[in-house]
Amino acid sequence: MPVYKLHYFNNPRQGRAELSRLILSQAGVEFQDIRFAHCEWPAIKPTTPFGHVPILEVDGRVLAQSNTIARYLAKKHGLAGQDEWEEALADMYADNIHDLLNAVAVPFVEKDPVKKKELYQNFMRITIAPHVAAVEKQLKKNNTGYLVGNQLTWADLAYYAYFSDFLEVKFGSAFLKAAPRLKALIDRVKALPNVQKWTAYRDATYPEDKE
Amino acid sequence: MVHYKLIYFNLRGRGELARLILHHQEVAFEDFRFEREEWTKYKTGTPFGQVPVLEVDGKPLAQSNAIARYLARQHGLAGQNEWEQSQADMYVDCIYDLISGTRPIIHESDKEKQKEILQKFLKETVNPHLEKLEQQLIKNGTGFLVGKSITWADLAYYSFFSPMTERFGDSVMDNSPHLKKLVEHVANIPQIKKYVETRPKTTL
Numbered sequence: 001m002p003v004y005k006l007h008y009f010n011n012p013r014q015g016r017a018e019l020s021r022l023i024l025s026q027a028g029v030e031f032q033d034i035r036f037a038h039c040e041w042p043a044i045k046p047t048t049p050f051g052h053v054p055i056l057e058v059d060g061r062v063l064a065q066s067n068t069i070a071r072y073l074a075k076k077h078g079l080a081g082q083d084e085w086e087e088a089l090a091d092m093y094a095d096n097i098h099d100l101l102n103a104v105a106v107p108f109v110e111k112d113p114v115k116k117k118e119l120y121q122n123f124m125r126i127t128i129a130p131h132v133a134a135v136e137k138q139l140k141k142n143n144t145g146y147l148v149g150n151q152l153t154w155a156d157l158a159y160y161a162y163f164s165d166f167l168e169v170k171f172g173s174a175f176l177k178a179a180p181r182l183k184a185l186i187d188r189v190k191a192l193p194n195v196q197k198w199t200a201y202r203d204a205t206y207p208e209d210k211e
Numbered sequence: 212m213v214h215y216k217l218i219y220f221n222l223r224g225r226g227e228l229a230r231l232i233l234h235h236q237e238v239a240f241e242d243f244r245f246e247r248e249e250w251t252k253y254k255t256g257t258p259f260g261q262v263p264v265l266e267v268d269g270k271p272l273a274q275s276n277a278i279a280r281y282l283a284r285q286h287g288l289a290g291q292n293e294w295e296q297s298q299a300d301m302y303v304d305c306i307y308d309l310i311s312g313t314r315p316i317i318h319e320s321d322k323e324k325q326k327e328i329l330q331k332f333l334k335e336t337v338n339p340h341l342e343k344l345e346q347q348l349i350k351n352g353t354g355f356l357v358g359k360s361i362t363w364a365d366l367a368y369y370s371f372f373s374p375m376t377e378r379f380g381d382s383v384m385d386n387s388p389h390l391k392k393l394v395e396h397v398a399n400i401p402q403i404k405k406y407v408e409t410r411p412k413t414t415l
Contacts, residue, residue, distance in 0.1 A: 049301070049343065049347065050305060050340060050343050050344075051339060051340075051343060061294070063297055063298070063301060064301050065300070065301045065304035065305065067300075067304060068297055068300040068301040068304050071297070071300060072293075072297045072300075075293070076293075084281065084284060084285070085267070085270075085281075087281075088272055088277050088278075088280065088281040089272065089277075091274065091276070091277035091280060091281075092258075092272055092273050092274040092277040095274035095275075095276055095277055096259060096273075096274065102311065130260060131259065134258065134259045134260060135259075138258060
């Protein structure tokens, strides 16, 4: 088994390394979950390939870019899809989440509490609601309970991480009222024994700073 | 023979990488383009209200990089092994971030403000990236980003930096001789050259 070292900031947990941690945890693969404080970043940054994290060290070689890392791990550990078409569909869903992470950065970094609230409200209405409706339609079409094919892929983990572990925790489940299939999917992922094991360990070991 | 239909605006933008991959590998495809004014007509037919979309024998695939990666893999431009494929993914993700960084510039209507945002983008985002990229190109030592031969990663860098120099001048790659050489190399590939000469002329 290769030695995996995943490097990222120590906060927030829903950041861009979480998907890779979920993939490794679900696959039952050990990894070094290296987290550093923001004050350490200036020293670490020049050692990374492109001045960003997360990075993954695999037996001494380094990979950058969160979805590249996640895809690499998913493929290595049976979570990428069962053929090349399914792999492409999983990529598509993971890219959707990547875009949604970029989009939520705007309200996330806003300091003014009144403006922040407004930005989040608009975000949920203008960006999240249409996407939820579109995904619900795709889930209905696929009709297996999973986003891709008939078994779990990293796409399902990505949607769980964003919609359950992030948005539901933040806003409750009301926004999923009209999306029973998406809700069922993220609940199903949440209930997976290895996912539960990971989140319990994570929450106990890295208490979240309340935003 | 698989039928490909690539659906996108009549722009280069996020559809161009897929087109370049297909032209480079001389794979026939339907290059379906529509004008901005027609967008509402096509939007509801897409999986997530966005383009590009690739239809493969009628089955839709969305997300520009998922599309480009699928085509690269199907047609021998993805990298020679798993690690190379991941390295190519990494570089294309970097370009995706750079493209996203140009959006505030493109959407700024005030010319003075646009110039300001552009300069900031070049100084704080593009130039630091290019510094790192030169190091990676030197380290790889083959002239290509990944391995010994061309991959979709090289086409992605061409696809971004060629319009950048078109728009903002050659100085964009002044401190990046290896990237400049790579972009020129891609530009001179016969299939690419022919496509570029014959494709619709678009601002973006």
